[in-house]
Amino acid sequence: MAEAVRSIERARPSERRILTWLAYRNRGYYVLGYLVLLALALWTLFPVYWQLATSLRADVDLFSPTVTLLPRVLTGEHYDKILGPSYPFLRQLRNSAVVAAATTAISTLLGAMAGYALTRLRFAGRTILARLLVYAYLAPGTILFIPIFVMMSRLGLRDNLVGLTLAYLTFTVPFATWMLMGYFRTVPIELEEAALIDGASRWQVLWRIMVPLSGPALVVAAVFAFTLSWNEFLYALVLLQKQEVMTAPVGLSAYVIGDQYYWGQMMAAATIMSLPPLVVYLFGQRWVIAGWTAGAVKD
Amino acid sequence: MVVLRQAERTVASPGVRTSRLGRDFWLGYALTLPAVLVVVGLVAYPLGYAFWLSLQDIKVGGQGQFIGFGNYARLLFDSQSRIYGLFWNSVKVTALYTGGALAGKFVIGMVSALILNAQIRARHFWRTLLFVPWAIPAVVSAFTWKWIYNDVNGVLNTFFTNLGLVERPILFLADPRIALWSVLVAAIWQGAPFWTMTFLAGLQAIPRELYEAAAIDGATPLQQYFRITLPLLTPVITVTVMLSAIWTSNAIQYVYILTNGGPANVTETFPLLAYHEGMTAYDLGIASAIPLVFFPVFAILIYFLTRRMLRQEG
Numbered sequence: 281m282a283e284a285v286r287s288i289e290r291a292r293p294s295e296r297r298i299l300t301w302l303a304y305r306n307r308g309y310y311v312l313g314y315l316v317l318l319a320l321a322l323w324t325l326f327p328v329y330w331q332l333a334t335s336l337r338a339d340v341d342l343f344s345p346t347v348t349l350l351p352r353v354l355t356g357e358h359y360d361k362i363l364g365p366s367y368p369f370l371r372q373l374r375n376s377a378v379v380a381a382a383t384t385a386i387s388t389l390l391g392a393m394a395g396y397a398l399t400r401l402r403f404a405g406r407t408i409l410a411r412l413l414v415y416a417y418l419a420p421g422t423i424l425f426i427p428i429f430v431m432m433s434r435l436g437l438r439d440n441l442v443g444l445t446l447a448y449l450t451f452t453v454p455f456a457t458w459m460l461m462g463y464f465r466t467v468p469i470e471l472e473e474a475a476l477i478d479g480a481s482r483w484q485v486l487w488r489i490m491v492p493l494s495g496p497a498l499v500v501a502a503v504f505a506f507t508l509s510w511n512e513f514l515y516a517l518v519l520l521q522k523q524e525v526m527t528a529p530v531g532l533s534a535y536v537i538g539d540q541y542y543w544g545q546m547m548a549a550a551t552i553m554s555l556p557p558l559v560v561y562l563f564g565q566r567w568v569i570a571g572w573t574a575g576a577v578k579d
Numbered sequence: 580m581v582v583l584r585q586a587e588r589t590v591a592s593p594g595v596r597t598s599r600l601g602r603d604f605w606l607g608y609a610l611t612l613p614a615v616l617v618v619v620g621l622v623a624y625p626l627g628y629a630f631w632l633s634l635q636d637i638k639v640g641g642q643g644q645f646i647g648f649g650n651y652a653r654l655l656f657d658s659q660s661r662i663y664g665l666f667w668n669s670v671k672v673t674a675l676y677t678g679g680a681l682a683g684k685f686v687i688g689m690v691s692a693l694i695l696n697a698q699i700r701a702r703h704f705w706r707t708l709l710f711v712p713w714a715i716p717a718v719v720s721a722f723t724w725k726w727i728y729n730d731v732n733g734v735l736n737t738f739f740t741n742l743g744l745v746e747r748p749i750l751f752l753a754d755p756r757i758a759l760w761s762v763l764v765a766a767i768w769q770g771a772p773f774w775t776m777t778f779l780a781g782l783q784a785i786p787r788e789l790y791e792a793a794a795i796d797g798a799t800p801l802q803q804y805f806r807i808t809l810p811l812l813t814p815v816i817t818v819t820v821m822l823s824a825i826w827t828s829n830a831i832q833y834v835y836i837l838t839n840g841g842p843a844n845v846t847e848t849f850p851l852l853a854y855h856e857g858m859t860a861y862d863l864g865i866a867s868a869i870p871l872v873f874f875p876v877f878a879i880l881i882y883f884l885t886r887r888m889l890r891q892e893g
Binding site for chain 1: 603604606607608610611613614615617618621622623625626628629632687690691694697699705707708709710711712713714715716717718719720722723724726727729731732734737738740741768800822825826828829831832835836849850853854857858863866867870871874877880881884885888889
């Protein structure tokens with residue numbers, strides 16, 4: 281508002297009338313804007329809140345004919361049950377973590393290597409390879425899941441976390457490469473040239489100069505690979521049928537026995553599953569948002 | 580910000596500058612080999628393999644028999660076969676679902692981005708908050724919505740019944756007339772933040788002077804939006820729509836968890852139909868053919884997207 285007042289004071293008398301009118305009109309837009317913002321915040325937060333509130337409610341409260349915004353009886357029993365020895369959930373969380381960690385490490389490493397080569401080195405077929413990677417990133421998983429299912433069956437990698445990790449590399453490696461290419465291009469080339477003149481090898485330049493300089497970008501690539509593989513559902517659903525190798529998302533959908541839903545326990549499991557990507561997002565959001573838009577909006 | 584940086588980069592360095600020092604040839608291949616192996620072995624090869632499977636009559640665990648385009652003929656033209664009706668229904672449902680989701684995400688994303696781009700207090704806080712659904716696993720939010728929609732104890736029905744608005748619970752996921760809408764609301768909730776983010780990045784790249792000049796010339800905010808904002812955002816909108824069209828039409832979590840394609844197949848999009856044919860009817864030939872029928876559409880989208888995404892590759 282202060283800015284607007286200043287610009288009104290600077291303006292010529294004829295313009296001043298219009299600007300004052302606009303500033304006054306803007307008040308209305310302000311109120312409307314905040315109201316809409318409040319509505320958007322409610323719409324965004326309600327499901328998240330409801331999930332959390334449900335996970336802390338006693339069953340008595342859950343299945344009562346009246347609804348209260350706040351739980352009447354707070355309880356940790358659903359968490360106790362779901363994390364207890366009678367449920368495979370803890371093991372499935374571990375499976376998710378193992379697959380996400382492996383996928384993240386491999387795709388960040390391969391992405392850094394390929395991204396560097398495709399932005400800095402001259403070799404035949406460079407542009408074709410870059411193009412191929414973008415095609416691969418955009419290729420929908422629904423076309424690939426049946427052949428990958430058959431391939432993994434033949435290789436004996438169904439119901440196996442190695443097979444699932446391989447399937448996840450189909451979308452994390454192209455994405456990491458693509459994102460890091462965009463970042464490496466912004467790093468001034470003079471540093472590398474100086475190092476090369478001083479007798480460093482290309483390999484040393486990559487690991488001693490590029491990687492240290494690209495810390496934030498590598499973090500973003502890693503965060504994305506982690507989030508994508510932690511949340512992935514289709515490949516996990518198709519490739520994992522045994523309860524003890526399932527990842528948490530598939531495990532959650534397998535809890536439904538017949539028509540029996542234990543909503544308290546399901547929402548407790550859901551809340552626990554949401555935490556890792558949420559924490560990662562909240563801590564790395566500045567970079568994540570930058571990377572997110574860099575990946576999508578190239579204009 | 581990012582977009583601005585991108586723009587500067589494009590101006591400052593047309594194409595990629597590669598150093599002319601050293602022999603890059605072998606190292607280039609060595610460094611790209613692992614990533615290329617992944618792409619060729621796990622994307623390109625399966626794609627070809629999917630096509631090969633789609634030309635066979637093949638069941639899970641059985642031997643395949645080559646039948647040429649028999650599966651495609653059954654899907655597209657054989658009105659006697661069971662799959663024909665299911666397939667064309669999935670085409671219709673996918674179109675409705677994708678169109679509805681894109682429209683909803685566009686509106687919410689645009690409104691959110693415009694507000695977050697205005698001079699509101701605590702912008703950072705609001706931005707973080709509105710972006711939360713993106714970080715929540717889709718499976719998780721699908722189950723949360725399933726619980727919200729529950730006919731006996733779901734919060735919506737309990738709330739409406741207590742207020743006396745409805746006599747009998749609304750069957751959000753079991754009534755064929757509204758099931759698709761219920762699924763759409765959940766999908767829009769999850770997908771809108773991505774649109775908010777890309778639109779916001781686009782808005783921040785528009786020079787403020789344009790609006791100041793327009794305001795002095797007496798343009799109303801609506802005129803400013805339609806004459807300045809929308810035209811300048813068009814490239815960003817195009818990319819977002821194309822990306823989201825690919826992702827949304829191929830997403831399976833919401834339809835699988837909320838309704839599993841029911842009631843009466845009104846929410847059976849093509850990925851779910853392919854999943855059911857392959858994993859519950861064990862017909863791998865048909866299951867491979869279904870997504871491949873849509874492949875030309877995706878290929879066109881991917882072609883245009885790639886052209887935009889690689890514009891600065893030189």
